[in-house]
Amino acid sequence: MSSMNKIDLAQWVIEHTKKSGADQAAVSISKIREVEIEFRDKKLENLKESTQNSLSLDIYVQNRYSNHRTNDLRKESLVKLIDEAVAGTKYLTKDEFRSLPNAKYYPKEVDIELKIRDLTYENITATQRKDMAEAIEQSAMTQSDQIISTTSGYSDVYNEMVQVHSNGFSGKIESTVFAAGAEVTVRDGESGRPEDWYWASMRYHSDMPAADLLGKEAARRALRKIGQKKIESGKYTMLVENRSGYRLFSTLYTPMRARSLQQKNSFLENMLNKKIASEKLTLIDDPFVEKGLGSRIFDDDGLAMKKRVMIEKGILRDYYIDNYYGRKLGMEPNSGSTSNIVFEYGEKSMNELMQDMNNGILITGFIGGNSNSTTGDFSFGIVGQLIQNGKIVQPINEMNISGNAKEFWNSLVAVGNDPYPYSSWRIPCMMFEDVNFSGV
Amino acid sequence: MSLTISRRKFIGRTSKALGALGMVPYFLKTNLKKAFADPIGGEMKLANYYDHFGVSETLLREVMSEALSRGGDYCDIYFQHKISNYIGLEDNAVNRAYSNVDFGVGIRVIKGDQTGYSFTEEITPSAMKLAAQTAANIADSAKQVQPVALQLHEHPNYYPIETAWERVGIDKKIPYLQKINKNIFALDQRVVKSNLWFIDQSSYILITNSEGRVVYDYQPMGLITVSVTAEQQEKREQNYFTLCGREGIEFFTPQNVDRLAKESVRRTVALFEAVKPEAGEMEVVLAAGSSGILLHEAIGHGMEADFNRKEISIYSDKINKPVAPKFVTIIDNGTNENARGSINIDDEGNDSQKTYLVEDGILRSYLHDRISAQHYDLKPTGSGRRESFRYAPMPRMRNTYMLPGPHKKEEIIQSVKKGIFAESFTNGQVFIGAGDFTFYVKSGYMIEDGKITKPIKDVNIIGNGPKVLEDIVMVADDFQMDEGGWNCGKNGQMVPVSLGLPTVKVAKITVGGVS
Numbered sequence: 001m002s003s004m005n006k007i008d009l010a011q012w013v014i015e016h017t018k019k020s021g022a023d024q025a026a027v028s029i030s031k032i033r034e035v036e037i038e039f040r041d042k043k044l045e046n047l048k049e050s051t052q053n054s055l056s057l058d059i060y061v062q063n064r065y066s067n068h069r070t071n072d073l074r075k076e077s078l079v080k081l082i083d084e085a086v087a088g089t090k091y092l093t094k095d096e097f098r099s100l101p102n103a104k105y106y107p108k109e110v111d112i113e114l115k116i117r118d119l120t121y122e123n124i125t126a127t128q129r130k131d132m133a134e135a136i137e138q139s140a141m142t143q144s145d146q147i148i149s150t151t152s153g154y155s156d157v158y159n160e161m162v163q164v165h166s167n168g169f170s171g172k173i174e175s176t177v178f179a180a181g182a183e184v185t186v187r188d189g190e191s192g193r194p195e196d197w198y199w200a201s202m203r204y205h206s207d208m209p210a211a212d213l214l215g216k217e218a219a220r221r222a223l224r225k226i227g228q229k230k231i232e233s234g235k236y237t238m239l240v241e242n243r244s245g246y247r248l249f250s251t252l253y254t255p256m257r258a259r260s261l262q263q264k265n266s267f268l269e270n271m272l273n274k275k276i277a278s279e280k281l282t283l284i285d286d287p288f289v290e291k292g293l294g295s296r297i298f299d300d301d302g303l304a305m306k307k308r309v310m311i312e313k314g315i316l317r318d319y320y321i322d323n324y325y326g327r328k329l330g331m332e333p334n335s336g337s338t339s340n341i342v343f344e345y346g347e348k349s350m351n352e353l354m355q356d357m358n359n360g361i362l363i364t365g366f367i368g369g370n371s372n373s374t375t376g377d378f379s380f381g382i383v384g385q386l387i388q389n390g391k392i393v394q395p396i397n398e399m400n401i402s403g404n405a406k407e408f409w410n411s412l413v414a415v416g417n418d419p420y421p422y423s424s425w426r427i428p429c430m431m432f433e434d435v436n437f438s439g440v
Numbered sequence: 441m442s443l444t445i446s447r448r449k450f451i452g453r454t455s456k457a458l459g460a461l462g463m464v465p466y467f468l469k470t471n472l473k474k475a476f477a478d479p480i481g482g483e484m485k486l487a488n489y490y491d492h493f494g495v496s497e498t499l500l501r502e503v504m505s506e507a508l509s510r511g512g513d514y515c516d517i518y519f520q521h522k523i524s525n526y527i528g529l530e531d532n533a534v535n536r537a538y539s540n541v542d543f544g545v546g547i548r549v550i551k552g553d554q555t556g557y558s559f560t561e562e563i564t565p566s567a568m569k570l571a572a573q574t575a576a577n578i579a580d581s582a583k584q585v586q587p588v589a590l591q592l593h594e595h596p597n598y599y600p601i602e603t604a605w606e607r608v609g610i611d612k613k614i615p616y617l618q619k620i621n622k623n624i625f626a627l628d629q630r631v632v633k634s635n636l637w638f639i640d641q642s643s644y645i646l647i648t649n650s651e652g653r654v655v656y657d658y659q660p661m662g663l664i665t666v667s668v669t670a671e672q673q674e675k676r677e678q679n680y681f682t683l684c685g686r687e688g689i690e691f692f693t694p695q696n697v698d699r700l701a702k703e704s705v706r707r708t709v710a711l712f713e714a715v716k717p718e719a720g721e722m723e724v725v726l727a728a729g730s731s732g733i734l735l736h737e738a739i740g741h742g743m744e745a746d747f748n749r750k751e752i753s754i755y756s757d758k759i760n761k762p763v764a765p766k767f768v769t770i771i772d773n774g775t776n777e778n779a780r781g782s783i784n785i786d787d788e789g790n791d792s793q794k795t796y797l798v799e800d801g802i803l804r805s806y807l808h809d810r811i812s813a814q815h816y817d818l819k820p821t822g823s824g825r826r827e828s829f830r831y832a833p834m835p836r837m838r839n840t841y842m843l844p845g846p847h848k849k850e851e852i853i854q855s856v857k858k859g860i861f862a863e864s865f866t867n868g869q870v871f872i873g874a875g876d877f878t879f880y881v882k883s884g885y886m887i888e889d890g891k892i893t894k895p896i897k898d899v900n901i902i903g904n905g906p907k908v909l910e911d912i913v914m915v916a917d918d919f920q921m922d923e924g925g926w927n928c929g930k931n932g933q934m935v936p937v938s939l940g941l942p943t944v945k946v947a948k949i950t951v952g953g954v955s
Binding site: 098149192368 | 543753874
């Protein structure tokens with residue numbers, strides 16, 4: 001189905017939903033085409049290709065709300081779905097805050113080129129995909145004879161989505177994502193088989209790192225875990241690699257969301273324009289990053305996106321407010337979820353920051369753990385490297401860090417100059433002082 | 441964030457935040473090529489399934505011939521129609537409903553240990569043949585296997601329910617949430633917010649393969665989860681409680697409705713007094729029931745045979761070796777009555793079974809799917825599972841638990857000088873090669889000089905799988921299967937599981953805390 005046909009179908013669904021008794025409706029229809037390849041032991045181990053369609057329908061019947069998803073887009077199926085869904089919605093309790101966003105929040109004529117769709121996607125051949133995965137595996141396997149197994153992979157995704165609201169919004173997105181990398185397992189004497197991974201994902205095929213680099217990095221990361229052990233509990237300076245920072249940012253993100261605020265599950269309630277972190281932390285939500293994995297003109301509610309400063313030198317400046325919880329809170333909606341997270345980056349690289357550490361721990365990955373948005377408490381398992389006098393001296397694992405996000409972010413003493421490029425959360429490495437580590 | 445984290449092995453609770461889905465009365469009748477005539481749920485026979493998916497034996501064999509046309513050794517076809525309904529209560533009103541319909545077919549071709557996979561949401565002869573050709577591309581060989589005549593494979597039913605969910609309208613479900621919510625606010629004046637979800641699912645699957653097996657199953661699921669936020673002076677705390685199983689609406693008895701309110705409130709208000717334990721290694725007592733998360737992470741994932749076939753699990757060379765004290769027996773079972781992780785057949789059409797991972801302290805069997813069983817020249821253990829028709833199956837857990845042991849709960853607690861008693865959990869994760877695993881303790885208690893003292897909250901526990909099994913020093917006789925809504929994630933696929941444990945003491949494990 002072309003985009004034009006999708007818009008026609010969406011409009012037809014809206015008309016039918018209204019005819020069935022709804023006063024408002026929103027529809028999004030998407031098609032995702034995906035190819036995934038896995039390579040191991042010099043063989044293509046998995047090959048998967050698919051195209052999937054889905055339709056999501058929001059129904060509003062006099063402030064009663066329900067949402068329905070289906071992958072069966074035949075009109076006769078949709079008619080039945082809509083009729084029963086509208087009938088079912090009438091059983092719900094009326095909720096005065098349930099209605100589509102005010103049309104003034106929808107995007108006007110926009111002239112921004114996000115560059116999130118690579119037109120060369122169509123030309124990528126099955127052989128190219130396989131060759132990439134094969135080359136990654138080969139590059140990893142040649143790094144050391146301590147490697148037990150490497151599983152490499154390649155995937156690409158094409159996504160086409162239209163969204164139409166009954167009160168005057170219509171939008172369209174076409175995007176591509178390419179991903180490739182490997183997971184490597186190495187032998188560590190009798191004690192175990194540590195593993196690590198290195199994956200890259202990009203909007204444009206030409207921006208992908210070379211297969212050789214992906215394989216080497218995955219191998220290097222696994223090999224440096226050999227001999228890992230836990231060390232003594234205590235307070236250490238902590239440097240968190242860029243790719244792992246998302247775990248820490250999640251301790252702020254959930255409490256910044258409207259639902260958490262309205263449901264009294266946020267320790268950041270009433271903290272707007274107050275200090276919640278050290279002045280090293282400036283965090284921007286930027287939907288217009290060229291080729292950004294989170295770039296977008298409108299969000300799920302159809303709200304026009306804006307570039308927003310969320311935290312400015314440690315001061316909380318904004319929340320993530322969606323349409324529904326915004327109404328419940330009496331707050332203006334902006335957008336209920338992140339687009340691209342961009343920092344005010346520091347001057348130093350991770351290696352330079354490491355040199356400033358006397359006795360600290362470089363975190364290269366988190367394992368498990370969770371955080372509590374109501375109280376700020378968090379506790380995560382970690383793996384990493386012990387740093388003494390600026391040098392890596394010992395791989396470590398099987399330890400936890402614990403704290404409370406209310407105080408923890410004040411201990412941020414430096415941010416690096418190295419945004420993680422393979423995620424919409426472009427987080428740099430971050431250094432914190434006096435973090436509670438539990439080990440032996 | 442997508443692919444970079446998709447390979448992690450983890451488990452988490454069905455959360456309210458997952459409320460992406462839905463409701464509606466008699467929904468099943470909607471999305472079918474041919475509307476379900478009368479028989480639904482467990483009443484349906486093979487002819488009804490053929491009718492439902494609009495296929496015949498002839499067509500299935502034609503599609504399989506196509507799938508094997510490039511020289512594959514074996515192929516299977518997996519049809520699924522899954523209907524999920526979600527109803528939510530927030531701010532004292534049942535004011536949201538979601539539904540999700542998944543309908544499609546996945547075609548898998550195996551050549552040695554290589555897999556070709558494709559799926560289509562359009563169940564027409566041409567779309568299925570096209571998908572079969574795509575999956576066929578994994579092989580490239582002149583040797584051709586021909587699919588054989590189909591024969592129905594019968595199996596027992598481990599999850600009988602009284603009424604299929606499609607016969608339960610939204611109007612029947614709403615009062616449950618209203619009743620529980622009323623009880624929550626009546627139980628404790630400190631309660632300020634509640635969030636409740638009523639979730640039901642019906643999955644109809646039909647599987648056939650080139651060896652001539654055809655098999656079908658109806659897989660129901662019912663779940664109510666309750667989250668409570670309470671306030672005391674300036675302090676707020678939140679916690680939750682879930683009851684779930686492959687059950688019908690009759691599972692939500694007055695007693696269970698009562699438990700949902702009482703347990704969720706008790707677990708929340710206890711947190712006002714909670715402290716953080718000291719950081720470091722200590723004795724840990726795991727409460728009977730949901731503490732089975734220890735087994736899921738410490739040993740379960742490592743026993744999935746795909747990881748062992750690739751030699752990347754820490755258990756790869758430990759079969760028939762002692763791994764735990766003699767009183768430890770650990771089972772992964774798909775046949776527990778109405779349990780969330782039970783399956784009558786696995787997603788490759790093999791019989792479900794009870795598999796001994798550890799028997800009297802000795803490591804006995806991995807969890808096998810077709811590919812790994814073939815690799816080890818063993819029979820599959822009925823552990824080939826998949827999230828949906830969009831994925832190829834792989835070895836997965838079902839209900840993972842430890843049998844009762846010789847000790848008493850009281851003597852276990854009395855034996856602890858300084859440690860913690862872990863009671864409720866939210867999630868866990870494991871590195872299957874290194875053996876590091878974690879689970880997050882949402883609430884529990886300190887144990888000091890043999891007595892339970894202050895409550896604790898929000899601590900992560902981290903250990904090494906084989907080391908922790910060796911360090912199990914006491915196992916009580918009070919086994920409980922958990923009834924929570926656990927979802928297990930592996931390589932980007934989620935499947936429902938359950939777990940269980942008697943009260944267990946581990947001599948030494950690292951607890952996240954303050955220094």
